[in-house]
Structure formats: C-alpha cells, structure tokens
Amino acid sequence: MSTNTESWGSRVGLVLAMAGNAVGFGNFLRFPVQAVQNGGGAFIIPYLISFLLLGLPLLMIEWSTGRFGGQFGHHSTPFIMDAMGKRRLWKYVGVFGIFSNVAIASYYCYIESWTMSYIYHSLMGTFNGMDQHEVAAFFSNYLDVTTSTTGIPYEALIFFLLCLALNTWILSRGLSGGVEKVAKIGVPLLIVFGLFLAYRGITLKAGTNGAIYDGTVGLNFLWTPDYTSLANPKVWLAAAGQIFFTLSVGMGSIQCYASYIKKRDDIALNAMAAGWMNEFVEIVLGSAVIIPISIGYLGIDKVIELTGIGGLGLGFRTMPFLFEQWGPILSAIAGVSFFGLLFFAGITSSLAMGTPGMGFLMDEFNWSRKNAALGFGLVIMILGLPTIFFFNQGVFDEYDYWGGTVSLVVFALLESILFSWVFGLKKGWKEINMGADIKIPLVYRFIIKFITPMMLIVVFFGSLVRPVNDDWTGQKIGQWEFHNESIIGQLKHQGIGPNKLWFADAFYSENTGKVDSIFLLRKKHYISVGYRLGDETVNSQNYRYMPLKHTLSIKSGDEVVKGDVLFTGKIINKVFYIDMARLLLMSLFVFIAILVYIAWRKYHQPQKTP
C-alpha cells in the first residue's frame, strides 16, 4: 500500500501554492524581455489569445487529470496517464512529468541560490560604489565558481547547497506543513515587493537620482502597439512559448498538486483563480519593474541591446547598479525586494517541481516522505553540480533547452491528445465540471478538443524547423536553413562554430576580427577577438587558453578569420560538455522509465498462492 497520506490544509493554500508554482522568474525576467523583442504592446494580443486558447485549456486538462488520477492513489503523471489510457505506452509518456521537473529543478535551484546570494549582498552593501561594468563583472565572477571576489570561497556552490537544503527540508514537511505554508507567506510577500518596485518604476522621474528618462518612457515603449508584428509567426510562437513557461503547464507539477483533491471538490474555479493570479503578477507587476527602471537609467537602445543577453542577464548584471542610484538605504530595500520577490517566485516553483518525484516514490515504492525528500535533494545535487561547474561550457543552457523547453511542449501536446481523443472529451468535460463552483463556457469543449492540440502541433513544429532569422516566408523546401535555436539546429550543433570535435589538437576562432588583447583575468588567460570601432570592441569574444598546455598561434593585433587556429595543444571543446549534458538528461529519462516499468510490474505480477 502507498505511504502517501498527504492532503492540502485549505483551499486558499492550494490556490496560492498553484499560483506560486506558476509564478516564477519568467514573470519578472522573461515576459518583459519577450514583449520588448516581439513588438512591444502588440505582443500582448497574441499572448492573451494564447492564454485563452492554450493556457486555460491546458490548466483545465491538467487539474482534472490530476484529480482523476488521485482517485486511484496516483500522484505522478506516469500512473495518472496509465489510468486514463488503455495502452501501456501512456505511462512512459507520463515519464516526462517527472523528468521535466527534475531536469528543471537542477538548474532552477541554482538560479534561486543566486537570488539568496544577491539578497545577502544587497543587505551587506556589496554593490555600493560599483560602476555598471563592475556590477556586471560581479555576476560573471560569481558564476566562475572556482574564484571568489567576495571573500566566501566557492560562494555559488555554498549558496546552491543552502538553497537545496532549504527546499529539501520544506518538502520533507509535506504539502500542508511545508509547501502550503511557504506559499501562504511567499506569494503575498512577492506581490507586496512587486507593488513597491512597480510603484518606484512607474514614478521614476528624469533628473532625480541619476535617471535620464521618466519611468513612463519604459511603459510607453513596452505598451505601444506595433500591429505589423501580429503577422509575424515568430511573435505568435514567442507568445505561446511564454504561456508555457509562465503557467508551468506541460510539466506534471499541476497534476501532482491537483491529485490531492477529492472527486467532488471544485477544480474549475481553483484553476481560474491560480491562472489569473499568475497573469496579474506577470502582466501588471512584471511589466512595471525591470523595463521602466532600466530604460529610465539606460535609455531604450541600451536596454534593447541588454535584452539580447536575456532576462537573467538584465536582472543580475544590471538591476543592482540601477538600485544603487537610489542611495544606500533605499538601494538595500530595493535589492532585497527585487531579489526577495525572485526568491519567493523561485522557491514556490522549485517546491512544486519536487512533489511529483516524491509522490511517485511514496506511491509506487512506499518511501517515507522524509526519504523521498532526501532522495529528491540528492538527485538535484548530483544533476545540479554540472550546471555550476560547467556553466560557461553550456551545461546550464542544455538543461534549460531540453528539460525546460522542448519536453514541456512534447508532453503538453501528448497529454492534450490523450485527454481529448483517447480518454475522450465526453468523460473529460464531465471531469472538468464535476463539483465546479463556476460554469466553464461550452465553447471550451470545442477549444480543448480541436484548437489546443492544433496550436500545440504548430508550436512543436515551429520549434522543430524554426528558420534562420525567423524568416518564414523566404525559405524554400529542400533549402531550408534552420535557426540555431530550432530543435533540428540544436541537434546538428549548428551554433557551435568550427570547434565541433570533443577533443582536438587545435582551437579555431569562432568569430572574425582582430586579436584585440591577450589578457589575464582572475588568474585565467584569455584571447579577445573582435572588431575595433573607435574606443569600443564590437562582436567581441573571449577564448580561454592555458599557457602550460597550449601554444599560441597568434599575437596581439593579428587579423583573424573565423576558423583560423588560435592556439594548439590538448583541447576539450564545449561540444563535449554539451553532449555529456544531453547524455545525462537522456539517462535520467531512461532511469525514470525503468522505475516506472518496475513499479508497473509490481502491480501486474500474479499473486503467489501459499
């Protein structure tokens, strides 16, 4: 028998935990960047349409399948899906619902640990007096785990382990005693922090505290509609992609939380309340913090340039410097608020990522809650360490791409097909409406059956064959050029450049330009190659080499073409670490699938008669 006797303490606690699961770093860091890169205010139109046609239906599907599976004592997707479809295959599709959570938690806990560290440094005044480059360099130093400029050796690792220990401890306290309590504190607090920062962002005045523009300039930039972008498939794919990230659908964590709801209790209103609360945090608060503040201080052009390095870069490399302009006390409060809200957004999501795996071990292998939490912590530590030590080699990005992006789309597509076409929408619609405290419009029957799976197919194929420069009209079949970020482009290592071998005797330049400098930084040697434009080096790349192992083939001032040898010697290329990360993720998937098979065999073994 299962040892799983978990339950939710209260309905509000469940809704806040579900909202906390959905609200994550993406609400504050990814959404505004996506909006800026996809037509400003016009992005919101495909975004809201995707929310109504993709997000809400997937929420209904996941809440109802979770509650359905819970009736059979299952709290993780492999056996929830097994209960819904007759074919054995479905339980292996359900493996995605544990795999994604484990893979994402492995790097997500690392980001969460950055926020803990940045709260500490905001309070200690570490950023006071630093210029913009120094604040940005602080983040790079932080990620270079072997060197520390803050006096704490292996600081990134220590904060990661602390963060993981905290997650493990909360998970070991159970749903109502741990996860729900954190959500009841964390979600209201992050809203308060968000309101404070949004107020500061909107009321920012040019000429005060070093601001060059009003906060409304950023809002204007973000909300001015560019309706021409609506005809661009890239914008629609970006909007649909953002809905995935923001609602935490296609992961298996919603099903797990919902599986602890009894058959006749409402899920429809709960799903709406949690989903719309996430949208409030994203659209109202998320749009009013980093863009208005950063444009207020740096201007539109600089912020567009910075969004190229992503929301994480903008949040951690830039925001502490901007807060610094508000004076020592207010900058400490703003730093604690900003990284505090990111921390609460992060921890309420990472706890949700822990519960499906724990539910699986407790249901199918009779593990105690404490042992399951420890098991989760241990697995995340083993998988998370490569993201810390080989961050610059691309391991973190691989986890994010395959575990946190592709598998969500694949799983959501398959679960929507299972729900509407295998389990059957007649039964499915009954499940959604059973015990409902609100009436779901009948049009959603049609949307769930036809529109949502079709949109998911489009999103999947769009990601699979995304063309170079997102130019969907200028491509010809047979001569299709894939974007480096497309699934096929990734599989082909298209973005890797000339260093395609795992091990090599020579390292080739990955860009064209002049050898700008050969320098030593934090005891590491680098070659900088780029174009010189006045005082600035553009399109510059730094390549690390080791003088004891490598012999330089160039000298400072040389002109270099992409593919020219920079140095010779024994070299392990980045592609090796990328492939190892993929191998690790594949092994994780196979390992979970084997556990599912073992658990299934236990159910189906003939009983021995004495």
Add this chain to the structure above:
Amino acid sequence: MNTSALILMITVQVSVTALAGWFFYKVLVTKPMVEPDSYSENDDVER
C-alpha cells in the same frame, strides 16, 4: 505615454486585475463542501 499605449495598458491591466481579483474573491467566499472534503484545516474531527 502616447494614447494608444495608455489605452492598451489600462484596458489590459484593469481587466486582468479585475478577473484575478474576482476569481480569488470567489475562492474566499465559496462555502466549503460537506465533510469529508480535500482540506484538512476544516476537518470536523481532529486528525
């Protein structure tokens, strides 16, 4: 802010806030089901 940006921002933000607030309010005021329900804090018998 220009007019179209202002109209879009206010329309979207007010609608989203109102919907989020209304659904959460409904969760708060809806009477709990007769026991046994899914939530332990309102159980009739102490566990």
